[in-house]
Amino acid sequence: ADVVVFAAASMKNALDDFAARWQAETGDKVTVSYAGSGKLAQQILQGAPADVYVSANVGWMDEVEKAGLIARDGRKDILGNSLVLIAHGATTEPVDIHSGFDLADRLGDHKLAMALVNSVPAGKYGKAALTSLGIWGAVEPKVAQADNVRAALALVSTGEAPYGIVYSTDAEADKGVSVAGTFPADSHPPIIYPAALLKDAADPADRAFYDALSSDMAAKVFKTYGFTVLPRGE
Amino acid sequence: MTLQVAFRHRFAGFDLDVAFEAPPGLTALFGRSGSGKTTIVNAVAGLLRPDSGRIAADGAELFDSDSGTFLRPNLRRIGYVFQDARLFPHFTVRQNLLYGRWFAPKNETGAELEQVVDLLGLGTLLNRRPGALSGGEKQRVALGRAILSKPRLLLMDEPLAALDESRKAEILPYLERLRDEIGLPILYVSHSASEIARLATTVVLVDHGRVLRAGPAEEVLSDPEAAPGFGLREAGAILTVSVDGHEADGLTRLASEGGPLWLPRIAAAPGTVLRVRVLAQDVMLALERPQGVSALNILPTEVSEVHHGHGPGALVQLTMGKSHLLARVTRRSAEALALAPGRRVYAVLKAVSVASVSIGAESPGGT
Amino acid sequence: MTLQVAFRHRFAGFDLDVAFEAPPGLTALFGRSGSGKTTIVNAVAGLLRPDSGRIAADGAELFDSDSGTFLRPNLRRIGYVFQDARLFPHFTVRQNLLYGRWFAPKNETGAELEQVVDLLGLGTLLNRRPGALSGGEKQRVALGRAILSKPRLLLMDEPLAALDESRKAEILPYLERLRDEIGLPILYVSHSASEIARLATTVVLVDHGRVLRAGPAEEVLSDPEAAPGFGLREAGAILTVSVDGHEADGLTRLASEGGPLWLPRIAAAPGTVLRVRVLAQDVMLALERPQGVSALNILPTEVSEVHHGHGPGALVQLTMGKSHLLARVTRRSAEALALAPGRRVYAVLKAVSVASVSIGAESPGGT
Amino acid sequence: MTGWLSPSDWEAVRLSLRVAFWATAVSLPLGIFTAYALARWEFWGKQLVNGIVHLPLILPPVVTGYLLLLTFGRRGPVGHLLEQWFGLVFAFRWTGAALATGIMAFPLMVRAIRLAVEAVDPRLEQAAGTLGAGRLWIFVTVTLPLILPGILVGAVLAFARAMGEFGATITFVSNIPGQTQTLPSAIYTVLQVPGGEGEAMRLVIISVVVAMTALVLSEWLGRALARRIAGA
Amino acid sequence: MTGWLSPSDWEAVRLSLRVAFWATAVSLPLGIFTAYALARWEFWGKQLVNGIVHLPLILPPVVTGYLLLLTFGRRGPVGHLLEQWFGLVFAFRWTGAALATGIMAFPLMVRAIRLAVEAVDPRLEQAAGTLGAGRLWIFVTVTLPLILPGILVGAVLAFARAMGEFGATITFVSNIPGQTQTLPSAIYTVLQVPGGEGEAMRLVIISVVVAMTALVLSEWLGRALARRIAGA
């Protein structure tokens, strides 16, 4: 049996790792198609042969659910993430992130790299955080929006932009950047990765994989990549 | 096959309005550069759709503006030797030559590749591509290509202009054979009056987009009025003669209405009827039969017309039986010899003056 | 300017190895189709870099394989009238004509646009583009374009092949003027012996990529041995004569070594020295001075050579003073008149036989 | 070698080659036809056809991909019919990737061929007509051989574009390893991973090597064609 | 109209036009030169140049964008020098978008022009040489006018591609409304939002209208050129 998973591109490292372990355990095969959450949702809406969908935001999952494509009892929030301010360079002085902090001044003439603030989840969360901290108005003109988090990361990593806002999971591995601070969890809506078992998934392995996403083994793997694991049954 | 052509066409700055009929045989279109010859030929081939008019072959319409008929070129089966050779650059000479074969009816006979290749001297060029040919070589391949497509009518737009005299002398008899043996009707554009005189059974004189004169070659060419159209140097008459015998010293004896004529050997069996063109400027007139001269041919004739032009010369039409000769003399001589209709004179003609180019087999289409 | 040409070049299947010198005046390249004429001209123009050899103008090297010299075409200032017209399709006729002007030295004089346009009859075509021209019209524009570029040497590859006789008759005197008045040296390819006879001061006979014969036009053309190269019909000698006077009935009296000659009016002042070409086939021989004949020109001469070919004819060289005439007669007449070196005969020549095409102004480069 | 790239990377290379090959091969006849029609015929709606052909060039690839998804998807009007009638499914198959890249490359192909058609001297086609060739034969024996260099260029452009196309492909057929994950998608995927640049670079190199090989081959073929016509 | 599209959308339209125009205009001379050199000269490394020209076609746009970032970014070797010497900055500027789209469109432009150069009869250039024109003048007076249709096609392809390019642009200069947010970036942005299809469609229509206008204009110009040469 072959489980086809559509997953947000930012999960690649963690999900690949988990899928490999699960395959070894069960002998079933997992194939993951990584792309932007929105793109994947649109494809599922058009009948894509996906069995499991893991989105990086709730909005697109709602669309899929509205279309009635989710199997009964087949949606759950599995992971959470946090938002960090990163700076160029392997080390940096920590920045105290609080209401009205001096991000705009720190940027000076330079840019703040983010994912698209109106469409890509990481960008939207970042915008919400800056807004609730009361500095969006000052920072907005200095924001350079990339089409995904990784591209934003690259802008900081190459030094094109001194600062950027990305998920903590992204900041982990890149040697060119360092975390300057973490946004308070209450400064933005909770970052939630919902997973769904889709209606067309007929194979028992599909549900087994979906279930395994909230197993202990999964929790262990995802944690090593910087995700927070949401309590089961939420 | 008789071709009927009557159409009008306007280009910006040039207006063509022609009507003529081309009976079986070879019809020559003659006229100055830019007079409209290529345009006429294009219309017959179907490459140009005239503004109005009608073009028909043996009554079958190729084009008719009234009924809206326009037969596409490939359905006309008209071979065309273009003024610019238009060879296919991606094919070898052999492939160019055989191109028309693919589309010609398989059961009809026509010229054979080998024969055409030999005649046109293309043997060593068969595997080359047109890019590696000289100007004259290209023209020869174009000629062969058209002939080998087994056309029912052949259009030739100055096919020999790029060729030397000796090559022309080889090709002309072949064109005569096409005309006579295969009976292929030909529409032929040329600036060379001697080519036309040799080949044409019908001549159409074109000038500024109009037909000046059209008719059987003998008539048009022997007409002192039409002569200036060809250039005075090319004025001449056509004599119909028959081969009488071949003599030991290489001369051929011909019977004409004015008596025997000797010309350098002609490869034709006794009894064959031939057309011989005698240029007006090659005919000398004498009041008495000259003695001790190198000219072999001395014919008693009677002056039937004296045509004075603007220059210092005069064109004299001579009659022997029902045949005519033209002689071009100076006005001074005309007066000295008191040339006038009715006067009896001897026409003196050197055997070598009659160029072999002007000896043609009598065409079945001739008068 | 003297042009020295000596080079070898190999194409697959064709090997060219030529050497000749073109003194000032007009040098004609004459040879069969595919003999290598265009290749020679291309090498002189710099469009072909020969495998080896040397080409120099007045000692200045244009190409030398030893020293590795190869002057680019635009630095050679050699005008070239191509066998295919090669007009610029995106320019009008006027722009084509004036193209070379942009690059020609401004201070040098040369032909004027108006003059060339008139001569070539291009007046109504100036604003057209080449796509809308007839074959002959294209060729005329190409001719004008080359002339107007003020070249120091002019190459012409069959420039008149696509033109009718009357147009040729208009252009030839102009080419003579270029040759004589402007002193423009010309390398001229043609299949027409009469064109060559009229224009050439030097003739180079090319055959299968080799130079068969090269020398002053009078010599090469009057040489009975070389005659077959031109086609027997075109054999003839060149007489140098001077204008004596113009007579009331439109004839011009010329003084030759054999006595007076009368030809139809020639537009040249008394005293002008001219070259007159008399075709061998236009000369009749008589043992006694004929009476009562239309021929005006009867010259006493002496046979200097009788050349028998393979055919039924013979070429007779006649001497009058230091000049020569050629006469073509049948073998039968040669025997009947007992023609042999030393025999005195009258050469009879019709005034109208000397085509105006064969009358040329004596070139300064001529012998 | 297997250590150098992961098996799924090799899968992507194989798939990309297959996709690019078929995208080029299948669209070529249509491209030639379209180019010829646009160059030589006058017909109603010609500008419309011309516009539609260029559309994939003008639209952002995601939009083209999205439109393909809407049209050729399982639930799309065309995709639905094709599946019912011919059992032909494009959505989320390698055939869909071929369709997407073929469509993205189509304007390039058509433009190159059209330029070549326009450079053919119509007088040669006329000459073929007088020798008895009908329109189709004229095309096959004269026009087609003379535009071969243009067809070659068109095919190479299409192949290269098909090798590099990403936006429309991932939007239309997603990024399923072994089925729709082409080289560019694979590159995109590994670029999503921090530290994936090394693997991305290896994939890029393969992509470049493949396309360069095609390019050099085409140059060489083009020269051979040109030499043939020049008449050596 | 202003109600139909948001001001920032209009901003994107204006910016896209500016970017596409300059990308085309600036790359055109270089494109002509490159095409001519590739068609007519033999030089060492020709295949390399040819390969580099085609690279943006072969590589996934994100990769091209990333490489541009590494090279022309503020800290990139070239970007650094350009800023120091000429004060020329590409990063996060519309000029960077023009550079990215220009590079993406370059292979299309060069290929079209090269095909046109190869179709020019060298015998006409020879004729110009015998009339005294040196190489440059031959090019300007003969070759250039004869390849104008090809240049036109090259320019239109480049313009259309520049209007549609997304991947390389957003990766290199990101998406700053009013500065680097071109139409495709704007479309992409709204397409990522659930329910954004309506606004996306409006932007797509604008994009199509602009490019079609350019296309129709170019067709019309091309015809005029062809007619002129045909000699009417």
Ligand SMILES: Nc1ncnc2c1ncn2[C@@H]1O[C@H](COP(=O)(O)OP(=O)(O)OP(=O)(O)O)[C@@H](O)[C@H]1O
């Ligand atoms: N590129 C080439 N490759 C091989 N052979 C060639 C090439 N170009 C010319 N030739 C051959 O060289 C010979 C001489 O050609 P050239 O064009 O000089 O002849 P030409 O004397 O000008 O003939 P024409 O009077 O027919 O124009 C011909 O036999 C021709 O086939």
Ligand SMILES: Nc1ncnc2c1ncn2[C@@H]1O[C@H](COP(=O)(O)OP(=O)(O)OP(=O)(O)O)[C@@H](O)[C@H]1O
């Ligand atoms: N497309 C065109 N537009 C305008 N005029 C044209 C066009 N084609 C030909 N002409 C003119 O029509 C006239 C006749 O041309 P055509 O080619 O029939 O002449 P031709 O008799 O064949 O001359 P040549 O002996 O020089 O080849 C010429 O004056 C030419 O300039």
Ligand code: MOO
């Ligand atoms: O221009 Mo793209 O962005 O092929 O994906």
Ligand SMILES: [Mg+2]
């Ligand atoms: Mg003509």
Ligand SMILES: [Mg+2]
């Ligand atoms: Mg030649």
